[in-house]
Amino acid sequence: MTGPFTENVISDQHFPDTTDVVVIGGGIVGACTALELAERGLRVVVFDKANLNEEQSSRNLGWVRLTNRDPAEIPLMIESIRLWSEMDRRINRTTGYVRSGIIFSDKDESVAARRQLWLKQLENTEFRVRALTRAEMGAHFQGSTFPAVHSFLSPFDGRAEPQLAVPAIAAAARDRGAQIFTHCAVRHIDTAAGQLRQVITERGTVTTSAVVIAAGAWTNALCAQLGIDFPQLEVIATAFRTSAIQDGPNTSFGTGEFAFRRRWDGGYTVGSFRTRAELVPNSFRYAWKFREALRTQQVDIRLGSRFFRETRHLLRHSTDFLQRLSAGRTLDPSPWFDQQQVLKEVAMAFPFLRKGRLEQAWAGCIDVTPEQIPVISPIERIPGLFVASGFSGHGFGLAPGAGRLMADLVEGRTPVVDPTAFRFSRY
Numbered sequence: 001m002t003g004p005f006t007e008n009v010i011s012d013q014h015f016p017d018t019t020d021v022v023v024i025g026g027g028i029v030g031a032c033t034a035l036e037l038a039e040r041g042l043r044v045v046v047f048d049k050a051n052l053n054e055e056q057s058s059r060n061l062g063w064v065r066l067t068n069r070d071p072a073e074i075p076l077m078i079e080s081i082r083l084w085s086e087m088d089r090r091i092n093r094t095t096g097y098v099r100s101g102i103i104f105s106d107k108d109e110s111v112a113a114r115r116q117l118w119l120k121q122l123e124n125t126e127f128r129v130r131a132l133t134r135a136e137m138g139a140h141f142q143g144s145t146f147p148a149v150h151s152f153l154s155p156f157d158g159r160a161e162p163q164l165a166v167p168a169i170a171a172a173a174r175d176r177g178a179q180i181f182t183h184c185a186v187r188h189i190d191t192a193a194g195q196l197r198q199v200i201t202e203r204g205t206v207t208t209s210a211v212v213i214a215a216g217a218w219t220n221a222l223c224a225q226l227g228i229d230f231p232q233l234e235v236i237a238t239a240f241r242t243s244a245i246q247d248g249p250n251t252s253f254g255t256g257e258f259a260f261r262r263r264w265d266g267g268y269t270v271g272s273f274r275t276r277a278e279l280v281p282n283s284f285r286y287a288w289k290f291r292e293a294l295r296t297q298q299v300d301i302r303l304g305s306r307f308f309r310e311t312r313h314l315l316r317h318s319t320d321f322l323q324r325l326s327a328g329r330t331l332d333p334s335p336w337f338d339q340q341q342v343l344k345e346v347a348m349a350f351p352f353l354r355k356g357r358l359e360q361a362w363a364g365c366i367d368v369t370p371e372q373i374p375v376i377s378p379i380e381r382i383p384g385l386f387v388a389s390g391f392s393g394h395g396f397g398l399a400p401g402a403g404r405l406m407a408d409l410v411e412g413r414t415p416v417v418d419p420t421a422f423r424f425s426r427y
């Protein structure tokens with residue numbers, strides 16, 4: 001695997017017969033949901049088909065950002081920032097969350113104007129950005145020659161550590177009674193007469209009255225087994241990390257092409273916004289639904305072996321999820337651009353990065369919905385079935401709030417924010 005190292009969470013051994021809630025997926029969304037549910041005294045079981053945190057949630061840049069969110073996500077993101085800022089104390093472990101601020105800079109007048117327009121939404125809130133002069137930019141990033149027409153600092157944005165957060169949050173959920181099973185794929189969700197009955201895994205069957213699908217890029221496949229059409233496609237994004245850089249800047253930086261941020265180990269994670277998508281049968285099926293997303297994002301589209309593998313799977317009409325894992329348990333795409341060259345280019349504008357060596361590169365499969373906002377919702381057709389998925393490239397920051405909202409929906413409590421925008425029934 002090319003993915004970054006992430007602490008191993010050891011599997012529980014004693015398989016339960018019954019539970020209150022099954023959470024499918026041990027990424028950041030599943031972990032935060034399990035923590036919330038366990039804290040409320042519910043019996044929770046988390047299943048992951050591999051180790052926890054092997055897909056998107058360990059591979060992301062680690063930004064916890066309010067800036068540039070879809071307006072529908074703003075209340076949930078404000079709640080998430082609040083939850084991130086108390087998370088380490090709450091779980092008595094470290095997620096690496098720091099409110100470090102992000103500096104956004106644009107070279108292009110029209111992009112800068114779009115950002116200004118977005119910022120108007122924060123005008124009457126406590127979240128205020130500060131425009132930066134070139135000299136102030138230089139004070140943050142010494143020797144920077146980035147040709148910005150406009151830069152601002154959002155002091156309320158921050159970062160956490162994708163390789164630390166899920167193991168820490170999952171361990172805290174376990175302290176509160178959650179059970180966690182790794183290398184335990186959910187093969188099928190069993191229903192009878194429109195009612196949830198059991199979850200069938202490769203290690204046994206558990207009876208439950210609630211299931212939360214937090215399966216990231218695999219949610220479409222799990223839903224399809226139940227005849228539920230969850231429109232979702234994947235794009236591949238690449239990131240890399242450098243060796244430690246002494247006295248490097250603490251503030252993160254983002255522009256249209258790339259972004260970087262300091263890591264807990266003193267190195268920097270650098271991400272590029274150039275993305276790639278592999279053609280799969282769903283690309284054709286959902287082409288119309290995703291036309292707007294495809295128009296606005298510059299995605300490099302490729303035909304590869306996955307198209308033929310998935311077509312074969314469709315033709316088999318198999319309802320066993322295990323068949324999908326024949327090509328591997330973890331989505332582990334190859335990083336696809338010349339990272340050394342990107343590091344060189346970024347370091348030309350930010351000379352401090354010249355002191356760092358390229359240590360490791362990886363890529364991750366981002367699950368995207370047509371509107372590029374998640375679904376956090378009950379599936380009305382099957383009482384007790386819920387989905388928290390489709391985070392469209394920004395679910396790491398949103399996850400604590402999403403976990404709280406999901407727990408509210410499962411319990412039938414007044415939701416922490418208005419969930420209307422995230423309802424599955426929008427399809």
Ligand SMILES: Cc1cc2nc3c(=O)[nH]c(=O)nc-3n(C[C@H](O)[C@H](O)[C@H](O)COP(=O)(O)OP(=O)(O)OC[C@H]3O[C@@H](n4cnc5c(N)ncnc54)[C@H](O)[C@@H]3O)c2cc1C
Nearest residue numbers: 025027028029049057060061063186216364394395396397
């Ligand atoms: C390069 C990159 C940069 C990013 N940068 C940022 C960023 O800076 N900030 C931000 O907020 N977001 C960012 N993101 C997006 C963020 O990583 C995701 O939105 C978030 O991690 C999604 O979490 P998740 O729990 O929904 O999914 P995942 O982390 O993908 O977890 C899903 C889990 O479900 C499991 N699973 C699937 N099917 C089954 C099954 N049948 N049985 C059992 N288990 C199953 C999988 O094994 C997996 O562990 C980035 C993503 C990438 C790839």
